[in-house]
Amino acid sequence: MKKTLITILIAIIGQTLSAQQHAEQNHDKYVVPSDPQVKAKLSQWQNVKFGLMMHWGTYSKWGIVESWSLCPEDEGWCERKGPYKDNWYEYKKAYEDLPKTFNPVQFNPEKWAAAAKNAGMKYLVFTTKHHDGFAMFDTKQSDYKITNTPFASNPKSNIAKEVFGAFRNNDFMIGAYFSKPDWHSNDYWWSYFPPKDRNPSYHPEKYPEKWKNFKQFTYNQIEELMSDYGKMDILWLDGGWVRPFSTIDSSVSWQRTIPFDQDIDMPRIAKMARGHQPGLLVVDRTVSGEFENYVTPEQQIPDHYMPIPWETCMTMGESWSYVPKDNFKPARKLIHILTDVVSKNGNLLLNIPPSPDGDYHPDAYQRLEEIGKWMKVNSEAIYNTRGDNEIGQQNKLVFTHNANTTYAIYRADEGEALPASIEISKLTLAKNAVVTLVGRTEKLKWAAKDGKVVVEIPEKVRKTAGDSYAWVLKIVR
The missing domain is CATH 3.20.20.80 (Glycosidases)
Incomplete structure (x- = not known):
């Protein structure tokens, strides 16, 4: 009974906080200058x-x-x-x-x-x-x-x-x-x-x-x-x-x-x-x-x-x-x-x-x-980009856009190495799209598999990429 009551209380509090946050974020009255x-x-x-x-x-x-x-x-x-x-x-x-x-x-x-x-x-x-x-x-x-x-x-x-x-x-x-x-x-x-x-x-x-x-x-x-x-x-x-x-x-x-x-x-x-x-x-x-x-x-x-x-x-x-x-x-x-x-x-x-x-x-x-x-x-x-309303956050990935370029930002945990591959859903690329790791010149191989884009990152790139708070894939569509 206590557990059930606590669960209900947590749910109510969560709903209240969610409603409050929604109110703070609801800016349908915004006036464009x-x-x-x-x-x-x-x-x-x-x-x-x-x-x-x-x-x-x-x-x-x-x-x-x-x-x-x-x-x-x-x-x-x-x-x-x-x-x-x-x-x-x-x-x-x-x-x-x-x-x-x-x-x-x-x-x-x-x-x-x-x-x-x-x-x-x-x-x-x-x-x-x-x-x-x-x-x-x-x-x-x-x-x-x-x-x-x-x-x-x-x-x-x-x-x-x-x-x-x-x-x-x-x-x-x-x-x-x-x-x-x-x-x-x-x-x-x-x-x-x-x-x-x-x-x-x-x-x-x-x-x-x-x-x-x-x-x-x-x-x-x-x-x-x-x-x-x-x-x-x-x-x-x-x-x-x-x-x-x-x-x-x-x-x-x-x-x-x-x-x-x-x-x-x-x-x-x-x-x-x-x-x-x-x-x-x-x-x-x-x-x-x-x-x-x-x-x-x-x-x-x-x-x-x-x-x-x-x-x-x-x-x-x-x-x-x-x-x-x-x-x-x-x-x-x-x-x-x-x-x-x-x-x-x-x-x-x-x-x-x-x-x-x-x-x-x-x-x-x-x-x-x-x-x-x-x-x-x-x-x-970061600079001169627009936010992402197309792909959406996917696990450790967030996205920004600039013209025909999408940036996939992989936010790493402490001590985490650059993964051997990164999968991205809800992204459609032309066959000639180019993917690189920001800060490097090597073109990365990618393929469309099961509705996802899978970017392969070779061992040489991973070893020399070093530690980072976040790695960025630059995807020129």
Whole structure:
């Protein structure tokens, strides 16, 4: 009886999670951009495939989750730690005093850009401001910013500007992450009312002047980023509960908890931003419609090919923000994640959080170097490809396509040798089709047998191919 009950419970939980994932992946409300410049930028972004994200702020000093410990919600990611954990007011004061000692003297964005470029990354999304409201740029709208810390005396104190410049100089597309909610702003968490959750501490409809002030504050900060920080390609907006009430998707559990309208006038913001940055991609996360130019499943990969532009944002370790002893994913797993994402028509945005001193953990550099070695051989199966909606994942194989070429990516287990033959179903080839192993010139023999294409890999090729996280067959049809 217990076993039966447990089985039923597991099935129910599985169905619930599946339904939730389906809701997160159901983007039938996606709106194709009409602006030709936005379309061109979107096509460029879809071709580069692999990007770097950085969550960085004063919270790195405590080695805690970014911003969320300020939020008075009973959620695991909002848990407070340390000597003030039992008193929210004392905790918030101590948290907001962190800028007084934040001094990332090892900050060297050129080092990051070089490591990311070597790994094959081609675009950047940097956190200019998270939900706590601390600006990693020299905003004129608030004193709660990086240029009001001990680091202010450093010639590179305007961190966002320096990061954008270093990566732009290495031919990266540039994206600014910006949090729509701001828990430091008295026009969002008004001190007259203590906050109950992540939402404004007052009802915007009851206090329209307060909300009007917050909307203008948000507009002004975004305009600073769009006008004073060089060429921008992406405005990546987080904090999806700040949205018009009419856009709430009741099939998504967290959206059902949004208590009231929080419309910040995205048409006005987008018009201004594109006035400064023609063709800008606007990513108003989770708010389906005109201002979500691509969708962003977080820490998950869709279970199927998606025909719309999308990006998995995922941590290289276990945390979005710096923790002293993070558990970084092995390079093999990261390569497998990248190939899975690209085969389903997406991009991978991989997050690496800098330390309070201003550098990455050594393990992060090692992972980037290992990924780079693989990409130098196999990147043609990643860049400028489209996802596979024809063949489908087959055991260890995933597929990408480019014109008349199909790439069959065999994702190897640790210690696994290149197999003597690889079978592919649902693939029809002309008699003159050519199959090679990417990185080598030998033509491989293949034959159609029992509805499958069987590619033979001779012993000489297998012995000299060496170890790899994944081997790629290039099939020119």
